[in-house]
Amino acid sequence: MLSINASATITLPLAITPAQEQRSPITESLNATEHSLSADEQHISAIINLLAPQQSITALSVWDIEDNRSVYQHNDQMLMNPASIQKLLTALVSAKQLGADFRYQTQLLTSAPAINNAQILDADVYLKFSGDPKLSHSELTNLVSSLKAKGIKHISGNVYLIGHNNKYLQAPGWVWDDLGICYAAPLSSFIIDKNCVYARLSANGYNQKATLKVMGNKPIFVENNAFFVNPSSKDNNCHLQLIRHDNNQFTLTGCHIGAKSLPLAIAISNPESYAVNVVKNIFEQQQLTIAGSFTITEDQLIDRKITLVAEHLSEPVAQLIDEMLLDSDNLIAEALLRTSAEHYFSHSVNFSQTTQAMVDILTDLGIDLTNANIADGSGLSRYNLLSAQQVLAVLKLMANTKQYQYLLSSLPIAGKSGTLKYKRYYNKAPLKNKVQAKTGSMLGVANLAGEFTASNGKRYLFVLIENGLSPTIKKHQKAPFSAIVLQNLMDIPLVTQPEAQQTNIQ
Structure with a gap:
């Protein structure tokens, strides 16, 4: 049995030290094989033979x-x-x-040849996503606000979100019950706040339906049926379960032991739908009205005669x-x-x-x-x-x-x-x-x-x-x-x- 000193260092009763080298059973083993193995190999081999878990x-x-x-x-x-x-x-x-110096580009463009100070933009607007894994809601807001800064209040055309249409958002072999958790957030051209939404579950008393608050009023819907139970309860098999549905809708069921509020990190299920709703909300917050619609499109389908309005660059790859x-x-x-x-x-x-x-x-x-x-x-x-x-x-x-x-x-x-x-x-x-x-x-x-x-x-x-x-x-x-x-x-x-x-x- 190994002896572990938890207070400072990890010690082995048979670990090689200069004082023990002449009498250690490991040293004897090393001497027996010194002609076939280097001293380093002997030392490590003895350690592995001693420590290897069964x-x-x-x-x-x-x-x-x-x-x-x-x-x-x-x-x-x-x-x-x-x-x-x-x-x-x-x-x-x-x-x-x-x-090391590569940067992701997220761009705001328009089909208008130029933007003057007119309040109405008689053209389409494009938001070109690039799969920037760190693009934030605030950075996206800054891009959209560049239209307002130019005096625009109304867009007579559509707003297109440009990105690749990826059907598969998770790699083969990802465990299905991890998919609702943010460390398994879906991969897409459309990434906003790491495709993760934070929420908090708070108790309203034991065995009563808890309160769930989604932070930042993000465009997801969670049907909450979860509750908290008393730690002294005989029900030791108490856990929460998040069920994923289409279009970023979820059901939270089960229970949590104790009364302390619980932070949750929920991975969205549909990045395209989420991006459309986020962008739509940003335009509303910026008081920019749209005559047309918000639509996902592929890069090759857009009008090539477009003008760059603003862009956001990510941190470099390094x-x-x-x-x-x-x-x-x-x-x-x-x-x-x-x-x-x-x-x-x-x-x-x-x-x-x-x-x-x-x-x-x-x-x-x-x-x-x-x-x-x-x-x-x-x-x-x-x-x-x-x-x-x-x-x-x-x-x-x-x-x-x-x-x-x-x-x-x-x-x-x-x-x-x-x-x-x-x-x-x-x-x-x-x-x-x-x-x-x-x-x-x-x-x-x-x-x-x-x-x-x-x-x-x-x-x-x-x-x-x-x-x-x-x-x-x-x-x-x-x-x-x-x-x-x-x-x-x-x-x-x-x-x-x-x-x-x-x-x-x-």
């Missing part, structure tokens, strides 16, 4: 950045579910295909990637991969073409994805399959290629930023500030991939994948498997290795 499957790859050599591999060719470390692939593809990796933002990941695929194929794409573009682009970069299965860009799909070796190849390319090194710098830092800021055992010594990596978690999956700095100051890339982790076992773990392993990797190398050929920075 109920789950693990894979580990470790790479010495300075000496450009493999240090250790364990099940590194086994295909496993990557969860959100899939975003490492998306980051590299986006950086390669779009470039910043979007930074947020995607730090916060593990699924919608940014899917939008970046979709846009990369559209630029790669030079036309609108579906999910199958999107993932094919990822494979093609990474193959061109020298990443071998043979036998891998790529279903999306975020890692949310249960259909994704990658090996630790393949993920390590992505990390190595980032580390060894100057134009992609900023991607590694964007990864969360243990105890300091992103998804590792408050993660258990990563927010304290010895892992705090020593590990910079992308997390990947979902039911049964606990992965980590990035780099760590050993106690001697050397930097190592690593990929640690764990699949088949029981929620019950995870709940009762005193420390994550990855944290225990990484703490014990801090002591490598045990001996000075011969210098290898240094990596050339491209």
